[in-house]
Each structure stands twice: as structure tokens, then as C-alpha cells.
Amino acid sequence: MNVFEVLGRKVINGLSQVGTAMLLIWQTIKQLRMLNIWHVLQQMAHLGVDSLPIISLTLLFAGGVMTLQITDVLIKYGAQSTVGGLMAVAMGRELGPILVGVVLAGRVGAAITAEIGTMKVTEQIDALRVMAVNPIAYLVVPRVVACMLMVPILAFYGVVIGIGGGYFVATSIKGLAPTTYLDSIQMFSTISDFTLGLVKSSVFGAVIALVGAYKGMQTKMGAEAVGFSTTSSVVTSIILVFVLNYFLSSLLY
Amino acid sequence: MIELHDVVVAYDSRVILDSINLTIADGETLVVLGGSGSGKSTLLRLLIGLQRPTSGQIIVDGIDITTISEEEFNKVRQKMGMVFQYSALFDSMNVGENVAFGLRQHTQKSETEIFDIVSERLGWVGLSGYESYMPNELSGGMKKRVSLARAIALDPTLILYDEPSSGLDPITSGTISMLIRGMQERLGCTSVVVTHDMQSAFYVADRIALLDKGRFVEISTAEEFKHSSHPKVQQFINGEAEAIDIVTRGDI
Numbered sequence: 001m002n003v004f005e006v007l008g009r010k011v012i013n014g015l016s017q018v019g020t021a022m023l024l025i026w027q028t029i030k031q032l033r034m035l036n037i038w039h040v041l042q043q044m045a046h047l048g049v050d051s052l053p054i055i056s057l058t059l060l061f062a063g064g065v066m067t068l069q070i071t072d073v074l075i076k077y078g079a080q081s082t083v084g085g086l087m088a089v090a091m092g093r094e095l096g097p098i099l100v101g102v103v104l105a106g107r108v109g110a111a112i113t114a115e116i117g118t119m120k121v122t123e124q125i126d127a128l129r130v131m132a133v134n135p136i137a138y139l140v141v142p143r144v145v146a147c148m149l150m151v152p153i154l155a156f157y158g159v160v161i162g163i164g165g166g167y168f169v170a171t172s173i174k175g176l177a178p179t180t181y182l183d184s185i186q187m188f189s190t191i192s193d194f195t196l197g198l199v200k201s202s203v204f205g206a207v208i209a210l211v212g213a214y215k216g217m218q219t220k221m222g223a224e225a226v227g228f229s230t231t232s233s234v235v236t237s238i239i240l241v242f243v244l245n246y247f248l249s250s251l252l253y
Numbered sequence: 254m255i256e257l258h259d260v261v262v263a264y265d266s267r268v269i270l271d272s273i274n275l276t277i278a279d280g281e282t283l284v285v286l287g288g289s290g291s292g293k294s295t296l297l298r299l300l301i302g303l304q305r306p307t308s309g310q311i312i313v314d315g316i317d318i319t320t321i322s323e324e325e326f327n328k329v330r331q332k333m334g335m336v337f338q339y340s341a342l343f344d345s346m347n348v349g350e351n352v353a354f355g356l357r358q359h360t361q362k363s364e365t366e367i368f369d370i371v372s373e374r375l376g377w378v379g380l381s382g383y384e385s386y387m388p389n390e391l392s393g394g395m396k397k398r399v400s401l402a403r404a405i406a407l408d409p410t411l412i413l414y415d416e417p418s419s420g421l422d423p424i425t426s427g428t429i430s431m432l433i434r435g436m437q438e439r440l441g442c443t444s445v446v447v448t449h450d451m452q453s454a455f456y457v458a459d460r461i462a463l464l465d466k467g468r469f470v471e472i473s474t475a476e477e478f479k480h481s482s483h484p485k486v487q488q489f490i491n492g493e494a495e496a497i498d499i500v501t502r503g504d505i
Contacts, residue, residue, distance in 0.1 A: 123341035130301050130335045131355045131403075132327035 017218075024136070024214050028144055031137040035145060039138075043146035047108045051154055058103050059158040062095060063087065063165030071174040084181035085188025087166040092193040093253065096159035098245050101204035104151060105237035109212040112143055113233035116216025117226040125217070135217075144209040151205030152198040159194065196252045203248060204241050211237045254279055255300065255411070255443065260309035262295050262467075269295050271467035272309070279410075282437050282444040284454040284475075286489060287464035293447045294338075296464070297413050300445065301335055302326045313411070331359055334404030338416040340396035342388040348375070348399050349384030355407045374402040377439070378432055394425035401432060405440065412436065414446040418453050426450060433457045451490060455479070463489060 071083055116139055119125050128135045163185065170176040215233035219225050255277040262270040270292045277283050287293040298304040299311060302318060311318050313329060321329070342351050352371045356362055362370070375381055378398040388396060397417060404412055414433060418426035430453040437444050437457075448454055454461055454475070461478040463471045463486055470485045471478060478486060 118344075122344070123337050123339060124343055126303055127335075127337060127341040127343070129303060130330060130333070131358065132330040133354075133358050134323070134327075 020218070021210075021214050024140070024217070025210060027136045028140050028210065028213075031134060031141045032145075034134070034137040035141055036138075039142035040145050040149075043142050044150045047104075047111070047143070047146055048150035048154060051104060051107055052157070054103055054107060055100055055154055055158045056161050058099055059091075059096065059162040060165040062099055063091060063162030064169045066090065066095070066162075067166035067169040068173070071170055071176065075174070080176055081180055081184050082188060083170050083176060084163075084166070084184030086184075087170075088163055088185040088189040089193050091159045091162040091166075092189060092197045094197070094245070094249065096162055097155050097197045097201045097204065098241065099162075100151065100155040100158045100201060101208070101241040101245070102238055104147075104154065104205070105208050105211075105241055106234050108147065109208045109233050109237040110230050112209060112212030113216040113219075113230045114226060116140075116213055117219035117229045120216060120219045121221055121223070121226060140209075140213040140217075143213060144206055147205035147209035148202045149205070151208070152201040155198060155201035156194070159197065199252065200245060200248045203244060207240050207244060208237045211240065254312075254314065255445075256310075256312040257299075258310040258312075260299065260311060261307045262292070262299065262304070263307045268467050270299075270306070273464075273467070273469055275462065275469065275472070277443060277445065279443055280437070280441050282433070282446065282457055282459045284446045284448060284458035284461045285464060286448065286451075286454060286461060288489075291464040292467045293464050294415060297335070297415050297445065297447055300411075301333055301413055302330060331355075331407060332409055333411045333413065334407070334409035335413040336397065336400045336404050336415065336417055338419055340388070340393075340400040342396055342399055342403070344388050346388075347384065348380070348386045348388070348391070351388070351399060352384075352402045352406050354403065359407065370406060371402075374406055375399075377405070377435075378402045379428075392425075394421050394428065397421070397429055398432065401429075401436070405436060408440065409442055411443045411445070412440075414444065414448070416448055417446065418448060418450045423452075426453060427456075429453070430456045 067083065067087060070086060071080070074080055074083055074086070116125070119139070125135050125139075128138055167178070167181050170181050171178050212233050215229045215236070219229040255275075257273055257275040259272045259274060260270055261268070261272050273296075285293045285296060295304065299306055300313070306319055309319070314332075316329060318326060318329060343354065346354070349368075349371050352374055353367050356367045356370060371384060372381065375383060378401050380395065380398055380402065383391075383395070383399070388399070391399065417429050417433065421429065430450075433444060433446060433453075434457050436442065444457070446454070446457055458475045460472060460474055462469050463478075463483075465485050471481050471483050473481060479490070481487070
């Protein structure tokens with residue numbers, strides 16, 4: 001096999017994967033009419049509520065360490081009145097959505113791929129089809145909708161926790177007056193800093209669920225394949241969250 | 254009635270089913286025998302629509318299922334049931350929910366009616382009272398029986414069995430064979446059974462078909478099959494097929 005054949009195979013394989021992913025997105029949109037609200041609520045509870053502890057810890061410490069780093073510099077230049085505002089804008093626009101996106105890509109994306117991948121290798125997806133149930137409508141649509149709704153809620157929660165972490169460090173460790181921090185939030189941040197961040201989070205939610213479902217559906221035979229798909233799902237989701245974040249930020253702000 | 258006309262399944266240059274023709278009458282139990290890789294599981298996947306043929310026609314009750322859409326196929330599938338080789342029970346649901354799944358998806362029955370049907374079907378397979386058990390709490394034979402109860406929940410006219418006795422001890426395997434025969438008598442449905450188990454095949458079959466390298470080499474009644482002079486049939490009955498193939502390939 002010469003170099004052109006190898007290259008050609010890689011290109012065809014890549015295009016085939018993109019085509020399959022596009023088909024999954026199209027079928028998911030088509031099957032939205034079959035949406036089962038009860039399944040969505042179940043998924044929201046399962047994927048969302050269980051993620052609260054890890055998001056709390058991640059965003060609390062991320063907010064804390066960021067404040068730790070910037071407060072000294074801002075105090076040095078006499079800009080201590082901007083600490084809270086800076087934290088709120090950074091958290092609302094970027095850190096909140098992206099950190100929650102990355103955490104959920106690891107937690108929720110992996111869970112979706114492992115569950116659907118295991119169902120694939122144990123013929124449960126075939127069993128659904130045999131029982132005249134569309135696997136996309138039954139498995140993928142509720143997870144995508146649940147993630148699109150739940151990730152923004154979790155991101156908002158994460159932003160509040162992150163700002164709270166910053167508040168604790170700024171006031172308890174760096175000696176900033178609580179009113180300085182809180183007034184600064186009110187002065188420098190706007191509602192759109194938070195709402196547009198939530199729009200981005202909703203897109204991240206859809207991406208995480210779709211990548212998770214796609215990788216699960218594409219799982220080959222065997223337990224090792226489930227592990228491979230899960231790893232691939234997390235890596236792909238995290239990369240897509242970062243890339244999409246750049247383009248969405250360029251577009252929205 | 255099920256009819257297969259010149260059905261071919263091929264991947265690139267590898268032919269799995271090579272222009273096969275077959276007719277299965279209503280209420281008949283057809284057992285499909287064949288070595289590993291002979292195409293028998295592919296045949297089942299074609300009948301249930303998990304796979305489409307490369308060419309040829311498959312007609313189920315007058316409908317050409319090779320050309321219909323997935324949505325149209327789903328209507329045909331509601332009259333079919335399948336027992337998978339590894340049971341394929343939904344592991345996040347208990348036994349009762351597994352059996353009730355099709356009823357909840359495709360009927361407007363009340364929960365009381367569904368409960369009654371689930372209890373009845375579990376009773377038919379000898380698993381009364383197991384509704385709340387999870388699949389991982391069951392033995393292989395029990396899982397197969399739950400899979401059968403799930404397959405018959407919607408009163409299908411066609412039941413497909415993929416290796417129903419594989420991985421089971423001879424006694425459990427015999428129980429499964431009795432259940433297959435029992436379901437055919439109780440529901441009057443058509444059954445297609447893919448198996449390696451000769452004892453089970455002779456017990457449940459009205460007719461037996463032997464697939465070899467993607468072609469039927471023999472289709473006859475169980476009695477005729479036993480006395481067939483075809484060398485492949487005799488090899489299969491006497492368990493010599495594997496050894497002869499290996500010798501032919503020069504591996505030993």
C-alpha cells in the first residue's frame with residue numbers, strides 16, 4: 001500500500017465519520033417530534049443533579065485561585081474596586097461555561113457513551129429496533145434535550161459558586177471589603193455577560209450529548225471497545241467545547 | 254408466509270448469503286442449521302430488518318420488506334418477536350419492565366392490563382413472581398426465558414430465535430426447546446430457530462434447513478433430514494464438519 005492509498009483511506013474514513021455524525025444530528029432533529037418529556041426529566045435528574053458536587057468543587061476553587069492571582073496585581077495598581085467585576089465578567093462569559101463544559105464532557109459525555117456503547121455491544125440497541133422502537137428517539141433525543149437544558153442551569157450555578165469562591169478569597173484572605181467586591185460586580189458586569197454565557201453552555205450541552213451518543217453508537221464489539229469509545233468521546237467533546245467556545249465568543253460578544 | 258427470492262448478502266468480495274431461496278409457511282417451525290460463519294445469523298437479521306440484503310426480495314405476509322422505510326418496517330416488526338443469543342435484556346430495567354416494554358411503547362393498555370399480561374407471559378415461561386428481579390440476578394437460562402416472554406408480549410405471528418440454547422446446560426437447553434414448541438402450539442405462530450443444537454433442532458422443527466457457505470444444501474422435514482444422504486448433512490449430524498474442513502484446508 002503506497003502513501004497515496006494510505007492518505008486516501010484516511011480521508012475517506014474521516015469523511016465517512018463526519019457523514020455519519022451529520023446523519024445522527026439530522027435524525028435527532030427529525031425525532032424531536034417524538035420527544036418524551038418524562039425521559040427528558042429523568043435524564044435531567046440523572047445527568048444534572050448528580051453533577052452538582054463536582055461542579056461546586058471545581059468552580060469554587062477556580063474562582064478562588066483566580067481571585068488569589070489577580071487581587072494582588074489589581075491592588076498594586078489601585079484597582080481593587082474592579083476585582084468583583086472582573087471575576088463576574090470572566091466567570092459569566094468564559095470560565096463558567098467552559099469549565100462546566102469540560103467537567104460535564106468528562107462526566108456526562110463519558111456516561112452517555114459508556115451506557116449506549118454497552119447497550120450496543122450487548123445487542124440492547126438491536127433489541128430496541130426489533131421491538132419497533134427508534135434508538136435515536138428513545139436514547140439520543142432525551143439526552144440531547146436534557147443536556148441542552150441542564151448544562152446552562154449547571155453553568156449558572158457554577159458561575160455563582162465561582163464568584164462566591166472569589167468573594168471568600170478576596171474578603172477573607174486578601175482583606176478586601178465585602179461591599180467593594182459586591183459593588184464592583186454590579187458596576188462592571190451586565191446581564192448579557194451571564195445570559196450569553198448560558199447560550200454557549202446550551203450549545204456545549206448539545207455537543208457533549210451528541211458526541212457521547214455518536215461514540216456510543218459507533219462502539220465495536222467487546223468491553224475494550226466501550227473503554228476506547230468513552231475515552232474518544234471525552235477527548236472529542238473537550239476539544240469541540242474549546243474550539244466552539246472561541247467561535248461563539250467571537251460571534252456573541 | 255415468508256418468501257425469500259434470490260437473496261444475496263455480500264461485503265465487498267465476501268459473499269455471506271449466495272442467492273438463497275426459501276419459503277416458510279404460516280405456523281411452521283423452521284430450524285436453520287449451519288457452521289460458524291455460514292450466514293444463519295445474517296438470515297435472522299434480514300428477516301427482522303436489522304440488515305438489508307445486497308440484492309433479492311424478502312416478502313413477509315405479502316409485504317416486500319427489502320424496499321420499505323424504517324417507519325413502515327416498524328409496523329411489520331410489531332408482529333415479530335426475537336429471542337437474542339445473549340438475551341439482550343435491558344439491564345437498567347427489571348424483568349417486569351423488560352416484558353412490559355413493547356406493550357408500553359405500542360399499545361394504549363392500562364397499567365393493570367399490562368401487569369396482567371406480564372404476569373401471564375412470565376407464567377408461560379415458568380417465571381411467575383420474578384417481575385422485580387434485575388437481569389443481573391438471573392441465570393443464563395432464566396434470561397433466555399425472560400427474553401422469550403418479552404418477545405411474545407405483543408402476540409407476534411413470527412418469532413425468531415438466535416441460538417436459544419447456546420451456553421446452556423443440557424437440561425436448561427431441553428426446557429428452552431420445550432418452550433419453543435409450546436409457544437408454537439399456544440400462539441400458532443411461525444418460528445425460525447437458528448441453532449447448533451441437533452437435539453433441540455429435531456425436537457422443535459417441522460423442517461430443517463442446512464446452510465453451508467451461504468447456500469442451502471438441504472431443506473427437508475426433520476425425519477428426512479436425519480436420513481439425508483447429503484455428505485454435509487451427515488457431517489453436521491455426526492459433528493464431523495469442523496474436522497473435515499480443517500483437514501481439507503491442510504491445517505492438520
